[in-house]
Amino acid sequence: MEQTQSQWVSIHPLIVRITHWINALAILVMVTSGWRIYNASPLFPFRIPSEITLGGWLAGALQWHFAAMWLLVINGIVYVIYGIVSGHFRRKLFPITPAAVLRDVRDALRGKLAHQDLSMYNAAQRAAYLAILLCLVVLVVTGLVIWKPVQFYPIGQFIGDYEGARILHFFAMALMVLIVLVHIVMVILVPRTFPTMLTGRTRRAT
Amino acid sequence: MKKRTMETSLAAQSPKLVRSVERRLFLRQGLSLGALAMLSGCNLTDEESVQKLLTSMSRWNDGFQGLIFSKTRLAPEFPESAITKPFPFNAFYTEDEVTYVDGKTYKLELAGMIRDKKPWTLPELYSLPQTSQITRHICVEGWSAIGKWGGVRFSDFLARIGADTTAKYIGFDCADDYSTSIDMATALHPQTLLTFRFADQILPAKYGFPMKLRIPTKLGFKNPKHIVAMTVTNEYPGGYWEDQGYNWFSGS
Numbered sequence: 001m002e003q004t005q006s007q008w009v010s011i012h013p014l015i016v017r018i019t020h021w022i023n024a025l026a027i028l029v030m031v032t033s034g035w036r037i038y039n040a041s042p043l044f045p046f047r048i049p050s051e052i053t054l055g056g057w058l059a060g061a062l063q064w065h066f067a068a069m070w071l072l073v074i075n076g077i078v079y080v081i082y083g084i085v086s087g088h089f090r091r092k093l094f095p096i097t098p099a100a101v102l103r104d105v106r107d108a109l110r111g112k113l114a115h116q117d118l119s120m121y122n123a124a125q126r127a128a129y130l131a132i133l134l135c136l137v138v139l140v141v142t143g144l145v146i147w148k149p150v151q152f153y154p155i156g157q158f159i160g161d162y163e164g165a166r167i168l169h170f171f172a173m174a175l176m177v178l179i180v181l182v183h184i185v186m187v188i189l190v191p192r193t194f195p196t197m198l199t200g201r202t203r204r205a206t
Numbered sequence: 207m208k209k210r211t212m213e214t215s216l217a218a219q220s221p222k223l224v225r226s227v228e229r230r231l232f233l234r235q236g237l238s239l240g241a242l243a244m245l246s247g248c249n250l251t252d253e254e255s256v257q258k259l260l261t262s263m264s265r266w267n268d269g270f271q272g273l274i275f276s277k278t279r280l281a282p283e284f285p286e287s288a289i290t291k292p293f294p295f296n297a298f299y300t301e302d303e304v305t306y307v308d309g310k311t312y313k314l315e316l317a318g319m320i321r322d323k324k325p326w327t328l329p330e331l332y333s334l335p336q337t338s339q340i341t342r343h344i345c346v347e348g349w350s351a352i353g354k355w356g357g358v359r360f361s362d363f364l365a366r367i368g369a370d371t372t373a374k375y376i377g378f379d380c381a382d383d384y385s386t387s388i389d390m391a392t393a394l395h396p397q398t399l400l401t402f403r404f405a406d407q408i409l410p411a412k413y414g415f416p417m418k419l420r421i422p423t424k425l426g427f428k429n430p431k432h433i434v435a436m437t438v439t440n441e442y443p444g445g446y447w448e449d450q451g452y453n454w455f456s457g458s
Contacts, residue, residue: 041348058347059451060260066453067263149344150281150423150458151274161282162342162350 005205011119012200016088019079020197026072029054029064030139031177036061043170066147073140080133093126101127108186115190118202125186128179135176142169264453271455272389281397281422281458284340289405290351295412296426298384298446304411305382305432312416315435318377321368328416332402334358334366339397341422343429344458346447355420357401361394369438377443378419381432386445388421388428389455397422400433425456 012020036053040061055061083089100123107113108124115122121129145156145165159165187194196202295301313325338356364371371394377387392398401420404413414431421429427447437443448454 037348041345043348059447062346062453063260063264063451066267067260070263148271148274148458149342150279151276153279153282162344166348 006203008201009119009204010200011202012197013086013088014200015078015082017197017200019075019082022071022075023079026068026075027176027180029068030072031173033061033064033068034173037065038170043166069140069143072136076136076140092121093130096123096126096130115193117204118193118196128183132176132179132183135172135179138172139169139176142166142172261451264451267453268455271457272391275389275391275423275457277391277395281341284342284352286340286354288352289340289354293353293405293413294349294351296345297382297431299382301412306411307381307416307432307434309416312434314417314433316367316437317435318437318439319370319373320438321370323367328402331358331400331417334363336403337399338403338406339399339420339422341397341420343422343426345426346452346456354405355399355401355418356403356406357399357417357420359396360398360400360419361396363400364393364438373438374440375438375443377437377439377445378430378433379435379437380430381434384430384432384446385443386428386430386448387443387454388419388424392421392423392457395421395423423458425458427452428456 032052032054035048036050036055037058039047039050039053040058053061055064104113104122104124105127113122113124115125141155142159142165144152145159146162146169149156149162149165153161156162156165159168192202295304297304309328312328314331315325316323335358336356337359338354340352340354342350342352344350369376371390373390375387375389376393377385379385399420401418402409402416404410404418409415409418414433417433418431419429419433442454445454
C-alpha cells in the first residue's frame with residue numbers, strides 16, 4: 001500500500017455538532033409524541049401504530065410535545081443565528097442550483113455520487129438540509145397556530161386558520177421525516193460521516 | 207362522519223379509564239417511558255423524575271400562555287351557515303350516560319371571594335341581559351366544530367355578584383361530577399359567556415343543561431357543562447382532566 005500522508009482536520013464546529021444532536025433528540029420526541037396526538041383525532045383514514053409513539057396517552061403525548069418544543073425552538077434559534085452570523089450557511093449550503101441538485105440526486109440513485117471531502121456538501125445534501133430547515137420553520141409556525149389559533153390569528157389567517165394549519169403541520173412533518181430517513185440511509189452508506197458528526201474531525205489526505 | 211368517530215374516541219375510552227385509575231396511571235407512565243427508552247436507545251430508570259420534569263414544563267407553559275393571552279383579541283366568529291350539524295357530543299362518558307338536571311329545583315351555588323353569595327335559580331339567570339356568539343369549539347383531541355351559544359357575558363355576571371376579580375382562579379363544579387378551573391383574565395374576556403342556550407334553543411342535556419361556560423379562547427374541556435357551583439379563589443382548584451395531566455391553561 002502506498003504510504004499516504006493524512007491528517008486529522010476539523011470540519012464540523014462544536015456548536016454545529018451540539019445543535020445537530022439536540023435537534024435530533026427534539027425532533028424524535030416531537031415527531032413520536034405528535035403521532036400520538038394525531039391518533040386522538042386522525043386527519044386521514046389511518047392511525048400511527050402506537051408502539052412507535054411517545055406519551056402513552058393523549059395527555060402524556062401533549063406533555064412531551066409541549067416540553068420538547070422549547071428544546072427545538074431554543075436550539076433552532078441558536079443554530080440559525082450561528083449559521084447566519086458565522087457564514088456557516090453561506091459557506092456550506094450555498095450556492096445551490098436546481099440543475100446541480102438534479103444531477104447529484106441522479107448520481108446518488110445510480111450509486112455514483114462521491115462524498116470524498118466531508119467538509120463540502122454536494123448539491124443533493126445542500127437541498128436536503130435546506131429542506132429540513134424549511135420544514136422546521138413551517139412546523140413551528142403551523143404549530144403555533146394550532147396551539148394558539150386565537151392569539152396567533154394574525155399568522156393563522158394566511159394559512160387557513162386552525163384547520164389549515166393542522167393539514168400543513170402534518171405534511172411538513174411527513175416531508176421532514178422522509179428527508180431524515182434518506183439522511184440516515186446516506187449515513188449508513190457513508191459510515192465515516194457518523195463519527196465525524198460526533199468528534200467534528202475527519203482524516204484527510206494531504 | 208369523521209367527526210362522529212373522532213368524538214367518540216375519547217368518550218369510548220373514558221369510562222374504562224375512570225373505572226381503573228390505577229391501571230391508567232400504570233399504562234401512561236409505563237408506555238411513555240417504554241417508548242422513550244426504546245426510541246432513544248437508553249434505559250431510563252428514574253421515570254418519576256421524567257414525569258416531574260414534564261409536569262413542571264406544563265406549569266411553565268401555563269405561565270407562558272397567561273403571558274401571551276390577549277384580553278382584547280377576539281376568537282373568530284362565524285356566520286350561521288358555518289355551524290356544524292350535528293354538533294358533536296363529547297364528555298368523559300358516553301351520550302347515553304348524560305346527566306339530567308331538574309331545572310325547577312336547580313340552584314347555582316357561589317363560594318369564595320364573592321360579595322353576594324346568594325344562590326341563583328334558573329328564572330333569575332334567564333332574566334339577565336343575554337347575548338349570543340357563533341364560535342369554534344376546539345377539542346384537545348384536535349377536531350373542531352362551530353356552534354351557537356347564548357347567555358350572559360361572564361364578566362357582567364361576575365360584576366353583578368361582586369366577585370373579587372383580583373383573585374387568580376375560578377373553579378367550577380358540575381352535576382356530572384366534572385370539574386375545571388380557569389384564570390381570571392380569561393373569565394373577564396368579552397367572549398366568555400355563561401350560556402343557557404344552544405342553537406337558539408334551551409341548552410339540551412347533552413350540551414350541558416342548564417348551564418355551560420362557553421370560552422372560545424380555551425380548548426373544549428375548559429368549557430364546563432351542567433355547572434352547579436363556582437368558587438372564586440386564589441388556591442389552585444385543578445380539574446377533572448387537569449389533575450390527570452392535561453395542561454391547565456389550555457388556551458387557544
